[in-house]
C-alpha cells in the first residue's frame with residue numbers, strides 16, 4: 001500500500017477505489033498495444049513443447065515457469081507492456097484535487113477543481 005499526502009491535510013491510500021488512475025501518452029499506448037498483439041501472436045504461434053518453453057524463456061527469462069497456463073502468460077504479457085510509460089494520477093477523496101506524478105522527476109503536481117459543482121447549462 002502506498003499513501004499520498006494532499007495539501008488539504010488528508011492522507012490518502014492510493015489503493016482506495018477511485019483514488020488512483022494512470023494516463024498514457026497516446027503514442028506510448030498505441031506502441032504498448034502493438035507490442036501486446038505481437039507478443040500474444042508469437043506466444044500462440046510457439047504452440048507447445050520446446051518452442052513454447054523457448055519463447056517463455058526468451059520473453060520472460062529462464063526462471064519463468066514453463067507450465068504456466070495460457071491465461072496467466074497473456075496476463076503477464078499485458079502487465080509487462082503496460083507497466084511502463086504511463087503518468088500516475090491520484091485523486092484526493094476528500095477535496096477532489098487531482099495529482100499528476102511527473103514520470104521524469106517523480107514529483108507530484110496538483111490541480112484543484114475550479115468549481116464545487118458543474119454550472120447548469
Ligand SMILES: [Zn+2]
Nearest residue numbers: 006008092095
Ligand atoms: Zn485533498
